[in-house]
Amino acid sequence: MGMNTPEHPRYSATPTVMLEADKPTGEQPMELFITDEHTEYYLSLLGDESIRGQLTGLGGWVFTLILCVAVICILGGKWEGAYMILGSGIPLVVLPFLWETLRPLPLPILFNRRTSEVYFDHDGDLYHAPWEGISAVANEFQLVGTQIGGMQNASLEIRMWKFEEPETAVMVSLGAPFGKSLSMQKGFWEYIRSYMNNGPYFDENGNHSESDAFVKSQLSVRPKMSDSFKQTLAQLKQAKKDAGGENYLGASDVVKLILEPLLYPQDRIQELTYSLAKRRSRNLWPKVVTERLKANGPITRLVDLEHEQGVGVSKRVDQYPQCD
Structure with missing residues (x-):
């Protein structure tokens, strides 16, 4: 075209x-x-893969749900079912984590x-x-x-x-x-x-x-996904103060209060994965660069x-x- x-x-x-x-x-x-x-x-400055870790974060979020199901099985005395559920869920975190941290950024x-x-x-x-x-x-x-x-x-x-x-x-x-x-x-x-x-x-x-x-x-000012719930609580606290006791919760506020805590594990795992990948990639700089980044x-x-x-x-x- x-x-x-x-x-x-x-x-x-x-x-x-x-x-x-x-x-x-x-x-x-x-x-x-x-x-x-x-x-x-x-x-x-951030590179082209600043979203690295999202796949691991998604896997971690699914594994969190699987873990809750496994706990319910254990409380019900179904240990074998819990082992099977956990065994199927662990690769959802481990495999993308290894793939995203071992690949250089x-x-x-x-x-x-x-x-x-x-x-x-x-x-x-x-x-x-x-x-x-x-x-x-x-x-x-x-x-x-x-x-x-x-x-x-x-x-x-x-x-x-x-x-x-x-x-x-x-x-x-x-x-x-x-x-x-x-x-x-x-x-x-x-x-x-x-x-x-x-x-x-x-x-x-x-x-x-x-x-x-x-x-x-x-x-x-740069948005950090894992801080979104904390920021929402601060905004609602200020909204409550400004409303003077009146109803200050909107439909979008209710949705945020429900979804953001659920997504918190995913966001934290994503940030941790990116941090580890970044730390490993620092060693890829030539020696003439790494030695000049040191204080001495x-x-x-x-x-x-x-x-x-x-x-x-x-x-x-x-x-x-x-x-x-």
Whole structure:
């Protein structure tokens, strides 16, 4: 199907905006729900499989129901039936758990404050970029289609170079562009810029702060499924207070009070599975990266190692190609 047929969405692009490491964007720092870890030494962005663990969570939820049935059988003295039920239910958790934790997760994009550089894994090859002099390309466009109408989107990309092969470069997207505006992407770049230049903690204006209050407030906005019931109870408590004793429960509130506790085990198992898979995947980074993520690790940049090895000696750091 061609791009010009009525059924196919169209892209309507606006001029590209260049964002730089040493120049404010004019926006306040904004986290766009894609920061995976914000630590004292590095910032990582969520990869393509942040939903890893959902299959195990679903299996765990079914096993919870099976476990309840098994308990009923035991209370009724039907031990053999309980053993059979449990035997059939355990694989529903164990098999997807092993499959989802043993398969490596795609490695995240890492911003290293200690060495002032960025790392990215592309199909097993290490790419990097010095933070000094780095530029980002932000491009706002509208996706238009007969089914979706007009949807505003904005991409944010940086250029990175293959380790020990600086003639090879890729453009790396800092999160999916869908549903984001140019101002949102500029705010996210300001969040990264504040972290790298003034961090690890900063205030709402991007200035250095000894307190992590603003950063925590940004990260806490990201929805966490296992916290949904707690958030619902807090909302209902406030609704009761505002109603002054009047009936404050709606039909949707009743549904939430029933479903969210039932889904809590599934959500917790999913989060645990993802956490374990992420922990195992950290070991997949090359040694030159993992040792630089440590508090007492080396502070030399990968580009400096390349120069020491005679790789790309003719290219000074500040002469690395900038994004067009």
